[in-house]
Amino acid sequence: MSFTQQTHHGVTFHTADAFTAAGGVAHGFATRLGGVSTGPYAQLNLGITRPDERAAVRENYHRFCAAIGVDETRLVMTHQVHEDGIRVATAADVLPDLLDPIDYRVDGLVTNTPGLTLTIYYADCIPVLLYDPVGKAIAAVHSGWRGTSLGIAPKAVAKMTALYGTRPEDVLAAIGPGIGPCCFETHDDVPTALEDRLGPAVRPFCHPLEQAAGKFTVDLKGIIAWELRQAGLAEEHIDTLPLCTACHPELYWSHRKMGDQRGNHAAMIALEG
Structure with a gap:
């Protein structure tokens, strides 16, 4: 399982090869390339709460x-609050x-209604799309x-x-672009909170920084993949796009690197009717 970066009508995005091979679903993870916004929101800003020109966002x-065929x-969109609420769309x-x-x-959003396009946003946080091609x-x-x-993510599977x-063993998971352990440096509050809630199995994903006492790097994508395996997904059904949003300003905005002077990407998925 892997990802493909493609450009349709000037818009550049990523798709999960396993979703495409299974058929029956349209989806895509946006980059910042292919839109009409300008300034710090250039080009493909899809953030509806950013102080961008409304006509440009439309x-x-x-x-x-x-470009992705939805x-x-x-x-159906999200107003995200960094919690675990999942709405039936x-x-x-x-x-x-x-x-x-x-x-x-x-x-988070779930549905089995064909044609509805579930839409989430990211600019470092990790977007995850899930597809049950059987059910x-x-x-x-x-x-x-x-x-x-x-x-x-496992709560969405549940x-x-x-x-x-x-059935979890039927689910395909695509973990999209987001900040990688190369750039996600934290104090000990983040590893501590992760271990308190998820247990000691997350320790291998949190590494102390030798050059900065009390700081860690955290592999969020690795933890999400581990969570999905614990939820019953087959390892070969989980794929992770390794690109880091903070490392690639030519493709992405990064909240950590750019603050609020940036746009938002969107990931979308829809069952074909």
């Missing part, structure tokens, strides 16, 4: 949705206007370190199982 959505009028969650405010706070169900979660410590009869 055009960016139009371009990205067309219906821009059937998006229905047609009632599609906003009359994609820039309307969202009246719920969640970091025809999908999920999308935003997993920063807090969400990872709360197990949001919700798919409870609602749609998904």
Whole structure:
């Protein structure tokens, strides 16, 4: 299982090869390339809360949705709060206007409704897309370190199982672009919180920095993959895009490197009807 970086109509994005091979789903992880925004939001800013030109954001959505093959009028989006709330997405969650405010706070979405496009955002935190090609169900979660410590990705798998009869061994997982252990340096509060909630098995993913006492590097993508294996996913069904958002400003924005003067990427997934 691997990823493909591709460009359609000038928009550059990543797709998970296993999702494509399984068929029945449209999806993509955005880069910052291919939109019309300018300044710190150049080019493909998909963040609806950024102080970007609204007309530019609309055009960016139009371009990205067309590039990955989803219906821009059937998006279900998240207002992310770095917790573990997961919403069951229905047609009632599609906003009359994609820039309307969202009246719920969640970091994950699940559905088995064809055509609905689950949409999550990232600019260092880890986007995870899940696809059950047998039971025809999908999920999308935003997993920063807090969400990872709360197990949001395996909770999405459990919700798919409870609602749609998904078998974890059938689920394909794509862990997308996000900050890597090369750039995610923290104080001991992050490794401590992760171990308190997830147990000592996370220790191999948290490494002390020799040159900076009391600081660590943390491999969030590695922890998420471990969590999904614990939830019953087959190792060969979990793939991780190794690209680090902080290392590649030519492709991504990074909150850690750029602060609030940046755009947001989106990851989207939709069952084909």
